[in-house]
Amino acid sequence: MARLTAGIAASHIPAIGAAVDNGKTAEPYWAPVFAGFDWTKAWLKAEKPDVVILVYNDHASAFSLEMIPTFAIGCADSFQPADEGWGPRPVPVVEGHADLAWHIAQSCILDEFDLTIVNKMDVDHGLTVPLTLMFGQPAAWPCKVIPLAVNVVQYPPPTGNRCWRLGEAIARAVESYPEDLNVQIWGTGGMSHQLQGPRAGLINKTFDNEFLDDLTADPERLRTMQHIEYLREAGSEGIELVMWLIMRGALGADIRELHRFYRVPASNTAVGHMVLEKTS
Structure with a gap:
């Protein structure tokens, strides 16, 4: 059977991709940001995941206001x-795992999660920046990737609890897949930030670090956090953090925190990152 072994959370700030693509990673501003992922890069080389289910949000590249799936x-x-x-980022084509993706779609839909099935879409920085942070600049990505796009752009986004329950449904789907695969799930986006209006540039370090703490210490609090609290405390784009709860819900109760990183600034937001291992 396939095994869901670990989860990674990470911001997907577009300026990070630009810094890599333009050879700026060693500059004083950016070097500490990329150093925060060195541990994870080494760990992934040892773990060698076969497939990553990568939870992200599209930024009007594959979808628009004409069509807004909650989960795709x-x-x-x-x-x-x-x-x-x-122009497209100079990164490898993302190779999917169609058989497992279709299995997850079938399993989740029969589990009463109405996923939108997408057979053709381009993937933007929300997906490619995390891959770059974890794998650098290879000629080809070292694992298959299943994109899972979540609407956190147009109100109403899904609740944290709904995202958590979807993670649980994905875990059931993976664990019922007959091929022996090492599968990871990544939640991306965040942390606190706002891109427009009088609060543009908002960063709430206290909120961010409490969120990181409670991914392990009190995930029930995060499951029930209301949209208005994300908006008030983390800015209009802070709602992206519900995507981390899909990852966290998929891992279950028995987890261990392996690595954590948080830094301000990185573009006009903070960088948050965490690696969690499933222990049972």
Whole structure:
């Protein structure tokens, strides 16, 4: 059977991708940001996941206000890097795992989660920046990737509890897949930030670090956190953190924190990162 072994949480700030693509990672501003992922890069080389289920949000690259799925799973064999207005990022094509993706779709839909099945979509920085942070600049990504896009752009986004329960359903799906695979699930986005209006540039270090603490210490608090609290404390884009709860819900009760990193600034937000291992 497939095994869901670990989860990773990470911000997917577009400026991070630009810093890598333009050779700026060693500059004083950026070097401490990338140093926070050195541990994880080494750990992933040892862990060698076969498949990553990567939870992210699309930034008007594959979807628009004309069509807004709450949860959408990519079931294609491959996904091209999106052109976000300045050309596609110079990163490898994302190779999918169509068989497992279709299995997850079937299992979750029969488990009463209505996933939108997507057979063709380009993937933007929300997905490619985390891959770059974890794997650097390889000629090809070292594992298959199943994109799971979540609407956190147009109100109403899903609740934290709904995201958590989807994570649980994904775990059941993975564990019923007959092939022996080492599967990880990554939750991306956040942390606190706001891109527009009078509070543009908002960063709430206290909120961010309490969120990181409670991913392990008090996940029930995060499950029941209301949209208005994300908006008030973490800014209009802080709602992206509900995507971390899909990852956390998939891992179950028995987990161990292996690595944590938090830094301000990185562009106009903070970088948050955590690695969790499933222990049973």
